[in-house]
Amino acid sequence: MSLFPTFFPVLNQKAAKNRDLFSKNTSKTEVTEDGNRLKLAKGHIIEAKGLDALQFFSTHHDYRRGRLLIPGPEFNNVMYSNLAIECRDPRGRFLTPEQIDSFESLDVAPQIKSNIYRMGISLPLPVQCFLIPFLLYNKNTDILAVAPTGCGKTLAVVVPLVEHCIQMKKEENPRIRPLNAPFAVVIGATRDLVHQLQIDALRIAFETGIDVKCAYGEYDRTTNGKDIRDGCDILIATVGRFVDLVDKGDVLVEETRFIAVDEADKLVADEIFQDLMIVLNNRVRPDVTYALFSATFSSAVRSVLPRLMHSNFVQMVMHTNGISPLVKQIFLESTDYRRKEDILKILMKEAKIIPEEKLDYDVSNFVHPVQYDVEKTIIYAESRRVIDYLAIYFSIAGIRCISMHGGRSQRQRNEAYEKFKKSEFKVLVASNVAARGLNFPDVKQIINYDPPQDMETYIHRIGRAGRLGSVARAVTFLNPEDIQHMQLAAEIIEELRKLNQEIPDFLKKMANMVEFGCNDPYVMDFLQSVDENIFSSVHV
Template sequence: MKDFASLTIHEDLQKRLQRNGLSSPTPVQEKAIPLLLAGKDVVAQAQTGTGKTLAFVLPILQHINPDLPHIQALIVAPTRELAVQITGEIEKLRTPDIHVLAVYGGQDVERQIKKLAGATHIVVGTPGRLLDHMRRKTIDVSDISTLVLDEADQMLHIGFLSEVETIIEKTSPDRQTALFSATMPGEIRALAKRYMKKPENVQIKASQITVKDIRQIAVETTDRTKQASLRDMLEREQPFLAMIFCRTKRRASTLNAALQEHGYNCDELHGDLSQAKREKVMERFRQAKLQFLVATDVAARGLDVEGVTHVFNYDIPHDVESYIHRIGRTGRAGESGLAVTFFAPKDKQHLEMIEKGIKMKIERIERPKTEEVQADRLNREPRGKKPAFKQGGRKPARAQAKSGQGRRKR
């Protein structure tokens, strides 16, 4: 197995990686880092959770010259959450003389302008806020040496592609460009062809990510009984931390309200929430103060939270890439994980399409009956003692996190 030294990462950066518990590169890092260090343009297809952030962050940090006060690297991300996450990774590994700033909507723009007045070497931002700063002339990207487009397919999905092109056209033609994307639609390939110089292609097969440490099961239900089926599975599985995916913002909000009414420690994450609310929800989930996060695909794209033991596809995804992305939230860092997909008879074609895409059969199970769940729960409770918590003894995430319970081995 290779280490970071074999990728010619500087010794001081290796030490900072080791302090953060990182000793060996992931496949996408192993392939992309040497190309980026050599100054080549790179198009990388890799799912969230494969370590792609460090694949571009490490070469950027190694190339930054702290003595030059201007912006040397620009990283464009589709969502505020991803921009914050990337900035956090850089903060962990940078030296004190390298300065990074995240710019995104929902922040005080005047505060951002004040920070930009000082030395800033790396900017991580969303397209809309970056363009706002460029129009105000508070960000000058004409002299950057590295441009990274992260989650490019999501920028297309959200409708940011024209803004991204405007940003690219303001940068130096001599820049190095790296494009990372989970999927490669025609528009993204065309973007790469227009703005990149003989890019090297890196592709990490999705099937390697999907099946490694994640048990996948499918539960047949109906639209009418889906909520009850989900609650029964939550009671049976007793997740430590779980993400529940819905197709739309409205469905996520409706489901979250229903689960809260039944006493579940949950909250919602989707595009209709204010930035402050989204950040607060994510912080609570990362700290395990929330046990269940009900989210849409776009809101959860790029989020990497340690300790997620279960993923529930409340609404079955309609393409293989979305399925892989969703279930990749669990089974991280060698931990086991469980992905549960609910499907009605009308969804069978989508389930079969997913199975074909991941080249494996997903185990079908029957929905656990409520009385069986209750009997199983009673068998788990010590005799002669009343459960310490309501809802069948389910501990809040905070209590589970402290006690170590709730993470069940298989």
């Protein structure tokens, strides 16, 4: 018997194929139609434009394109040979945590394992081998985990949380715990990260009876509160909306046993973090378990640990280079005037003309009717106006391009995220809202139109490419006369040395100017040229 209503019209063969694939890979469950909204399992609402838009896939498995996204050729070497996981207690003593080598060995509900395999994931990644059993079997121990982007932290967090919720629901008295008192809370640094975390959590919690809800800005406040009061076991939220919901009584945290914070370094830098600390220090149980995760941890993060975590917390560090060695870093010396033309040349280098009969849109009225298929690329810029301008510029040049920044509504940002992820658009021009935590499969190229303001953001941006061991490159435009660019260059050089990658001469000059290495020949030559220019301009 089909899972889908027989009266739903078959719009085209592609839609019918997508529905068949979804049905084939989904066990019997309640799937009902409510206009353009689909209800998947208990309490899980997924927005969709039609049944063809509802897919059960992860970054590993994509039914729409009908293929398995397998790790790149150097995956095993990068993920298993070039890293080490180190665990220490607060006193610095080494620990040897339990680890797994397959999901079958996990003591979790069979449905969780089934959902993992349905996502196309057969073996755990290294960070999952350590983190999943640690979070499962050490309920009363806090953890601070440092691991690079793209290594599988999200799955490592969600699986234990769903299992803990299943066990606690079995043991609890349903009359005591209010419906809006979640067992677990996951805090994300941005709305887009929360959106992605919720999707991954829904996949793992599928048919387990665990209600996963999200909360973020631009989600209608009244609707958001009602949705949570209808039942919430795991809440995934941004800081601002979470604090507001707790203050207004829409979320009760007295029963919360686990609090996870993703991209903690970004969170600590926000002013609203102090409001979150007030909630955590005064509202939650004293025995709540904390788990903090990020690719980088600054001194600011470490300074809040004594106020947030218990004295027995464990530090787990995955030792790799901050940037994947499979991402080739390229640096171009450039002024503000020619960057967009230079980027267009980079995009067109490997471009192929798309035959008109293969286009699913009319190009007869386009300024540039010839359309090009280019490598999947993310271009980062700082200004919203510049981001939109670049997206229009490349679109006019015949490259399908979409933009994403904080000035867009959450619905628009989600749409940009999904369309780029599915390769409907091959180029995404974005601000730093797309720099942290978001999973974009198959990204071959990162271009920094505007360099980031700090090294942490640089690492996060570059981390959008080279995921699962795939080869990629990152191009960064630097102005040799910009002080901020000089400071970034000095930090980048340290990473390049670790990776044994070539360091351009102009990058060395920029770094040396910051370090004031006056014994360095580059600096001496520069200073001498400055003196000559000064004296040549003086008229006696």
